[in-house]
Amino acid sequence: xxxxxxxxxxxxxxxxxxxxxxxxxxxxxxxxxxxxxxxxxxxxxxxxxxxxxxxxxxxxxxxxxxxxxxxxxxxxxxxxxxxxxxxxxxxxxxxxxxxxxxxxxxxxxxxxxx
Amino acid sequence: xxxxxxxxxxxxxxxxxxxxxxxxxxxxxxxxxxxxxxxxxxxxxxxxxxxxxxxxxxxxxxxxxxxxxxxxxxxxxxxxxxxxxxxxxxxxxxxxxxxxxxxxxxxxxxxxx
Numbered sequence: 001x002x003x004x005x006x007x008x009x010x011x012x013x014x015x016x017x018x019x020x021x022x023x024x025x026x027x028x029x030x031x032x033x034x035x036x037x038x039x040x041x042x043x044x045x046x047x048x049x050x051x052x053x054x055x056x057x058x059x060x061x062x063x064x065x066x067x068x069x070x071x072x073x074x075x076x077x078x079x080x081x082x083x084x085x086x087x088x089x090x091x092x093x094x095x096x097x098x099x100x101x102x103x104x105x106x107x108x109x110x111x112x113x114x
Numbered sequence: 115x116x117x118x119x120x121x122x123x124x125x126x127x128x129x130x131x132x133x134x135x136x137x138x139x140x141x142x143x144x145x146x147x148x149x150x151x152x153x154x155x156x157x158x159x160x161x162x163x164x165x166x167x168x169x170x171x172x173x174x175x176x177x178x179x180x181x182x183x184x185x186x187x188x189x190x191x192x193x194x195x196x197x198x199x200x201x202x203x204x205x206x207x208x209x210x211x212x213x214x215x216x217x218x219x220x221x222x223x224x225x226x227x
Contacts, residue, residue, distance in 0.1 A: 043206075043218030044204070045218070046215045101162060105156070106156035
């Protein structure tokens with residue numbers, strides 16, 4: 001069964017600084033990988049996804065993520081963080097089978113200091 | 115295009131009662147998944163319905179059940195509520211396969227007194 005680890009529970013950065021959120025996955029074959037963001041009191045919004053092809057994936061709101069098979073990682077990055085990026089971020093992994101469920105990491109809460 | 119709609123947004127119940135939550139997926143989406151979100155456990159998968167059939171199930175007791183109707187709308191029922199059932203319950207819909215992104219509703223906040 002697949003699993004996801006987000007090692008950082010809470011990260012604090014200053015506005016304008018760069019950001020990298022870590023995600024490690026476990027899956028026997030090529031995974032489908034996702035990053036979602038959740039603002040307080042709301043559901044999850046998809047930031048970006050990786051299925052195959054180019055290992056550097058561009059998403060919404062200026063985010064990108066890089067799939068590294070050798071490290072089983074799918075880290076999320078942003079070159080310059082805005083105060084509105086403060087939220088909780090979830091990495092998720094899905095399998096290639098049509099009926100496989102999506103498994104989420106426990107999330108990383110991002111605080112942005114002015 | 116309307117997003118995923120969950121009703122009600124907030125619910126307060128007492129122990130021993132039962133509750134039914136509703137989810138209307140995005141038009142054309144045939145898969146509906148339910149998750150329980152708590153501060154301690156994070157997002158936990160409850161079950162997924164596809165074309166009115168339960169396709170996947172998480173590790174929750176039988177008190178948690180669901181169903182899907184022919185129009186893809188889904189309901190989730192929790193019987194004999196316990197204090198530990200207090201959580202945000204999220205519904206997500208997708209076209210139908212795990213490689214299709216899931217679109218989430220804003221959730222139902224269930225509080226058990």
